[in-house]
Amino acid sequence: MVLYPVMRKLLDKRVVLASASPRRQEILSHAGLRFTVVPSKFKENLSKASFPTPYAYAMETAKQKALEVARRMHQKDLRAPDIVIGADTIVALEGLILEKPVDKTDAYSMLSRLSGKEHSVFTGVAIVQCSSQGGGLDLDVSEFYEETRVRFSQLSEELLWEYIHSGEPLDKAGGYGIQALGGMLVEAIHGDFHNVVGFPLNRFCKKLAELYHPPRPEDRPREKQDSIPAEDTFDGLGDSEGAGPGQGGARGDRRRPRAPGREHAKDADRKPSVESVPPTAVLELIDGYKVSKALFTACKMKLFDLLRDKGPLSALDVARKIGASEGGTGQLLDVCAGLGLLDKTEGGYSNTPLATLYLLSDGEYSLHSFIMTQEEVSWPFFSYLDFAVREGTVQAQRAMGTAGEDHYQESFYKNREKKLQFMRAMHGHTKVAARQVATAFDLSGFTSACDLGGCTGALAYELARQYPGLKVTVFDLPEVIEDAVCFQPHGPEAGQVSFVPGDFFQDTLPEADLYILSKILHNWPDDKVHQLLSRISRSCKPGGGLLVAEQLLDEDKCRPLPALMMSLNMTVLFQARERSLSEYRSLLQAHGFTDVRAVRTGSTSDAVLATRA
Ligand SMILES: Cc1cn([C@@H]2O[C@H](COP(=O)(O)OP(=O)(O)OP(=O)(O)O)[C@@H](O)[C@H]2O)c(=O)[nH]c1=O
Structure with a gap:
């Protein structure tokens, strides 16, 4: 097995590990990777419920950690x-x-749940390739995950507390460290040990092999879509052969998470069983509509507004105030x-920061009206x-x-x-991303802009x-x-719009x-x-710019999930769709836009x- 060429591919690159985990630093430095550590400031608070599987959540968190560092470094140095x-x-x-326990009681609750049972450890990894062009930052994300099954022995109360008092659990997912004292709790492990410790080294090397030496089309396994190299090896990475990033089509392929049971090529012959392919992902998909409808209903009843104004409140108090049944309201x-x-x-129920930020009907970043249009318009169409x-x-x-x-x-209309509800919906949906869109590129060279279909001016003001x-x-x-005047902000920016x-x-x-063009092209x-x-194109002078703000689909059109779902929404409502970057590129190039x-x-x-041009 040729080990070093994998890492050697990265020798001339500025590699950053966006992690404060000493275990990850150790695993990667022992593997010979040279990198700088810049811990991510991304707050790990994504809504777990919004992910179909635990590994989708881990991959998204990994991605957000890496993107935060890439963007911060680019902003600071103008060189990512x-x-x-x-x-x-x-x-x-x-x-x-289960993530890192917040305190000893939390560690106790996690470890006692794990006692005597088998669980999965998932590590999601994101490799973000950055290129800075003309002040802008182009980011290509490749992600993957690895799963390791770990079985704990039956843990006595005494053992549990002794372990908790050792202090080891607190900075570790699930409240244990397999590499140290926690190893004594483990009866069996199936899969990559390093993955449990915090970094799936083997799969990472295979991913690098894929990214920096993509297989020739004729060598690719027949089973399309499987992102695992056919051979369980890193061979064939000799320096002379290496295709750089951007060649061979490997860049930017944020691959689909693999369904359990399609994990390893060599597993292909093994018959899937309910143990190796548990039904969790399907069960969660079945419940997707119930989750959406629960959110729609809570928003429709303005529960979050009520709890902001009067909370915390008991279920009975809420039921009385909204004139609903106590049992149903409690549920x-x-x-x-x-x-x-x-x-x-x-003391009762109160809003989490997520609800405060996005679910109040009058918050600055409110998605309340957007949610109501989903309920009133998209829902019947999706039926x-x-x-x-x-x-x-x-x-x-x-x-x-x-x-x-x-x-x-x-x-x-x-x-x-x-x-007004539609305008508020567009306003909120645009506003939550407006700062990121406005600062995605350095637009300071432009003196006048025209937002076509700019609705309330949410992006214009930003x-x-x-x-x-x-x-x-x-x-x-x-x-x-x-009616756009209803949305005018009080600051000096109002005078520029x-x-x-x-x-x-x-x-x-x-x-x-x-x-x-923000959220326009996907309508058509x-x-x-x-x-x-x-x-x-006819109005735009040479050297002028066109900024398109849309949710980009990956090139294989299977991800990311929110863009995919928005695309289906546009199809169902308007026979329109979201597009990938290469589709936008060819549309724009056909009208004289370059770069x-x-x-x-x-x-x-x-x-x-x-x-x-
Ligand atoms: C199951 C297990 C986990 N861990 C550690 O648990 C942290 C998970 O947390 P995270 O959020 O993924 O990472 P972090 O430590 O907060 O770092 P960061 O990447 O900056 O978010 C990481 O440390 C891992 O090693 C072990 O050391 N041994 C084990 O057996």
Whole structure:
């Protein structure tokens, strides 16, 4: 087995390990990797309930840890490292994710759950390849995870407490360290030991082999989609053969998480059993709609507003205040607590920071109206997904009782109340990512911008805040512009933004050096997109820019999940879709835009910038 070429590939690169874990540092330095440690400041507070599997959660956390470091270093130095590695280790038992215990009692509760049972340790790893171009930062993320099964012996109370008092559990996922005293608790382990300790070294090396020496197409295993190299080896990585990043198509392939049971090529012959492929992921998928509906219902009842104003409250108090049954209200509140939206204490229920930030109806980053449009518009359309797939048409007649063309009007502009709700929905959804989109590239060279279909000005105001020399025109339909004033902020940035009514498919576009399309192109099929881009191209002067803010699909179109779901949403509602970076690149290039670059924000919009040749 050729070991060193894997690491040698990285010798001339600035590698950063975005982790404070001494174990990860040790594993990687023992393997001969040279790197700098920059611990991530990403707060590990993603909602676990929103991930279909524990490993999806670990991979996303790993990714966010690495992205935070890449962005911070780029902002500080204007030069990001070449590679940032992030990792996250979790322990999963019977659908429950255990991270580091917060105190000894928490460690006790974790270890006593693990006692006498088998659990899984998942480490998610993200390898972020960075390139800085013209002040911008292009980030390509590859992620994977490894699973190791660990069986604990039956632990006596005495042993448990002695172990807890040793102090070892507190900085370790699941409350134990297999590499030290915790090794004595372990009866059996199936899989990579290093993965339990915090870093799946073997799988990492295979991933590097894939990234820096992608197999030739004819050598690839026949079973498409499997991201594991066919051979269980790192051979063939001789320096003379190495294809650099960007060659061979390996960059940017944030591969799909593998379904359990498709883990190793050599396992392919083994018949899957309910032990090796537990049904958890399927059971969680079955419950997806219940989770969404519970969130929609709590928002509709404005439970989070009530708990902000009057909380903490008991289930009975909440039930009385909203005029609902005590039993049903209690169930809904408990579900919200289980989903990480509420805290439940003896004093009653109160909002978690996640709910405070996004679920109040009037918060600065409120997604409340967006959630309500999902409930009122998307939900009925999704009920007819099978018809939409079979017939390839918008199911407006079945879902709304209206003809296809009228449903946009009916759904969003039927009356002023509906229109304002739609505007608030767009405002919140844009606002949560606005700062990341506005700062994804250095736009300080532009003096005027025009946000086409900019609605309430959520992105325009953020651009104005970030670039005090920039004047931004929001161009949108007259019925939108007449109510945009309701969303005007109080700061000085308001003076930099003006509103012009018009239809971007018909009217003359305002002059600007930078045009912006935020959440517009995903509303339209390719022919309409070409029509719009051709109009912008004619208005845009050479050297001018076009900033597109949309959720980017990976090149294989199977990830990331939020972009994938938004794409399905656009198909069901409008026969439109989300696109990958290469699809945007060819659309933009067809209209004279070059130098197409992207920054993935991990939020509700990624950013793509192109220059008019
Ligand atoms: C099961 C197990 C875990 N760990 C450690 O648990 C931490 C997990 O936490 P994390 O959030 O993934 O990492 P972190 O320590 O907070 O570091 P960071 O990467 O900066 O988030 C990591 O340390 C791992 O080694 C062990 O040392 N031995 C074990 O047997």
